[in-house]
Amino acid sequence: MPYAVEIEKLTKIFRPKRGIRRWFASSSLSHDIKVLDDVTLCVQTGEVFGLLGPNGAGKTTLLKILSTLIRPDRGSVRILGYDLVRDENRIKERIGMVYPDERSFYWRLSGRENLCFFGSLLNLSAKEIDRRIRELSSFMNMGDFLDDRYDAYSTGMKQRLLLARAMLREPEVLLMDEPTRGLDPTMAESLLKEICSLASNKQTTVLMVTHSLSEAKKFCSRIGVLSQGRLVCEGRMEDLKASFLDASRYCFYITSLDTKVLSEMQRLPWVTDIQWSNGSDKIKLDLTIQDPEANLSKVMDLLRENGSMIVRMEAGESDIKTIFARATGREAG
Amino acid sequence: MSVLSLSMLHKPYAFLRRDFLGEISYRLSFVSQVAGVFFSVVMFYYISRLFGSSANPYLSAYGGEYFPFVLIGIAFYRYLNVALSIFAVTIREGQVTGTLEAMFTTPTRPITLLIYSSLWSFIYATFEVAVYLFFGVVFFGFQIGQANLLSVLVVLFITILAFSSFGILSAGFVLFYKRGDPIAFVFGSLSAFLGGVYFPVAILPKFLQFGSNLLPLTYSLRSLRQAILMGAPVTKLGYDLAVLALFAAVGIPLSLIFFNTALSRAKDEGSLSQF
Numbered sequence A: 001m002p003y004a005v006e007i008e009k010l011t012k013i014f015r016p017k018r019g020i021r022r023w024f025a026s027s028s029l030s031h032d033i034k035v036l037d038d039v040t041l042c043v044q045t046g047e048v049f050g051l052l053g054p055n056g057a058g059k060t061t062l063l064k065i066l067s068t069l070i071r072p073d074r075g076s077v078r079i080l081g082y083d084l085v086r087d088e089n090r091i092k093e094r095i096g097m098v099y100p101d102e103r104s105f106y107w108r109l110s111g112r113e114n115l116c117f118f119g120s121l122l123n124l125s126a127k128e129i130d131r132r133i134r135e136l137s138s139f140m141n142m143g144d145f146l147d148d149r150y151d152a153y154s155t156g157m158k159q160r161l162l163l164a165r166a167m168l169r170e171p172e173v174l175l176m177d178e179p180t181r182g183l184d185p186t187m188a189e190s191l192l193k194e195i196c197s198l199a200s201n202k203q204t205t206v207l208m209v210t211h212s213l214s215e216a217k218k219f220c221s222r223i224g225v226l227s228q229g230r231l232v233c234e235g236r237m238e239d240l241k242a243s244f245l246d247a248s249r250y251c252f253y254i255t256s257l258d259t260k261v262l263s264e265m266q267r268l269p270w271v272t273d274i275q276w277s278n279g280s281d282k283i284k285l286d287l288t289i290q291d292p293e294a295n296l297s298k299v300m301d302l303l304r305e306n307g308s309m310i311v312r313m314e315a316g317e318s319d320i321k322t323i324f325a326r327a328t329g330r331e332a333g
Numbered sequence B: 001m002s003v004l005s006l007s008m009l010h011k012p013y014a015f016l017r018r019d020f021l022g023e024i025s026y027r028l029s030f031v032s033q034v035a036g037v038f039f040s041v042v043m044f045y046y047i048s049r050l051f052g053s054s055a056n057p058y059l060s061a062y063g064g065e066y067f068p069f070v071l072i073g074i075a076f077y078r079y080l081n082v083a084l085s086i087f088a089v090t091i092r093e094g095q096v097t098g099t100l101e102a103m104f105t106t107p108t109r110p111i112t113l114l115i116y117s118s119l120w121s122f123i124y125a126t127f128e129v130a131v132y133l134f135f136g137v138v139f140f141g142f143q144i145g146q147a148n149l150l151s152v153l154v155v156l157f158i159t160i161l162a163f164s165s166f167g168i169l170s171a172g173f174v175l176f177y178k179r180g181d182p183i184a185f186v187f188g189s190l191s192a193f194l195g196g197v198y199f200p201v202a203i204l205p206k207f208l209q210f211g212s213n214l215l216p217l218t219y220s221l222r223s224l225r226q227a228i229l230m231g232a233p234v235t236k237l238g239y240d241l242a243v244l245a246l247f248a249a250v251g252i253p254l255s256l257i258f259f260n261t262a263l264s265r266a267k268d269e270g271s272l273s274q275f
Helices: A019-025 A059-066 A088-092 A111-121 A126-139 A155-167 A185-202 A213-219 A237-244 A259-267 A292-305 A320-327 B003-024 B027-051 B056-062 B066-097 B099-104 B110-140 B149-177 B182-194 B206-212 B216-229 B234-269
Strands: A003-014 A033-044 A048-052 A074-079 A095-098 A173-177 A205-209 A222-227 A230-235 A249-254 A271-278 A283-289 A310-315
Touching: A003 A059, A003 A205, A033 A059, A033 A205, A033 A222, A048 A059, A048 A185, A048 A213, A059 A074, A059 A173, A059 A205, A095 A155, A111 A126, A111 A155, A111 B003, A111 B099, A126 A155, A155 A173, A155 A185, A173 A185, A185 A205, A185 A213, A222 A237, A230 A237, A249 A292, A259 A271, A259 A292, A283 A292, A292 A310, B003 B027, B003 B110, B027 B066, B027 B110, B056 B066, B056 B216, B066 B099, B066 B110, B066 B149, B066 B182, B066 B216, B099 B110, B110 B149, B110 B234, B149 B182, B149 B216, B149 B234, B182 B206, B216 B234
Parallel strands: A033 A230, A048 A205, A048 A222, A095 A173, A173 A205
Antiparallel strands: A003 A033, A003 A074, A222 A230, A249 A283, A249 A310, A271 A283
């Protein structure tokens, strides 16, 4: 499948203003800040890609570069085959951007009037704008409030209007910066469902910045984690689990646990961590084992020989939080 | 009208509609602006009565009366104000309201956005000028029958082009420095003082008259007064129109280069939406 977004060795450094401008305009920066560092990333056509990362990781800067608002220092970006710098207008005709900023509308105009205005900037004719507003209004249930003034909108309404504006021209690539910010979980889920259904119907490529790990897990076919400007991991959830989750950590559910077995295990040099807890009818035993290929069977034998029946065994952990924490180096403990 | 030309009008219409809807949502502001125009006309009418005919030697080229002279000065000075401020205001408001980035990610070119954003203000300035003249005619005996409308329109068109080049420069300064652009302040203040808004340039000392010759407002107001008060045809305004055209021909390309450089720098710095 062809790539809709191809980013190669993208680097962006924000520098403090220099010379006379530093004195007159002042500068929020006192030194160079490398916001994006050699980022390479490809997003396939029709894919919903989630971009995660702690605050200040460079996610918004990356989206702003993709939407032509910020110019990269080094590296190349191609969107739908067009070069970001050379073919800026061709790219603008094909992307939609959902901003995190709900202010980006005219507050004394209605939602419909706002959409009409931005539709004309997208080079849509009045007829096309009317048709698209009708479609989006019914698709996103905006009929009740579309003719109300924007300054009377709730956060949910504003978010839907942001999305409707981004979708007005039926973009081939949809860039979204925290599209569910400020929404309650039900509303957030329903909005993302709508986006994903649109993406799959129209083969729209979606690149979504989110702080919600559960959203990323649920709606994105692939995720990438940015940390301090670097893309520290990227791939399908299954691949990331294999790379980042601890393969040597095992959880045994057993019928009984003898203290003799525990002390024997503690003496084993390749068992580095032992945790256990009593459930209603089973005991949960968490072990971290070095070189599990050679030693896992030894542990199982030891348990069986001492009368502990193994009811179930799970390998590793299955939490996207762990992937995020390990990828960004923020693992507790 | 062909489909092509209709579609070309679609975008400027969208800007006009946006600004019109915004404007009528502030009705009190509209009423107070009309009232402001009225009181300004009243004030200058009584100032002109105070002068009587004592200023005649300086006003002979414009019919000899101070009230018609100053009415045209203050009315048409609005165009300079709008041209100097509207482009910078568009950028600044877009930064503050967050709409600038939303507009700049559309395929409409930034300079087109700026120009279309100014349309409503120029139309509104025309309305204000009409209100000035209306009050002057209806309440204070201002004569407008002799005016040469074609000359007025030609002068206005070139005037707006010449003034706008300074306004676009000003918008570039907002992108560079965010606030406190020197163009609008220096050029606006100097023009009000030296451009012949409130008194004829001839009353100034020679060295200040030299300064007034460097300002497009001087040529604009002189030719407008000639066209309105003396009914001068376009052919009689050749010199002033040529100077204004020169301001526009030199100023517009330079201001566009400056604006595009500022925009490019803002994109490099990631400061487009900072204010």
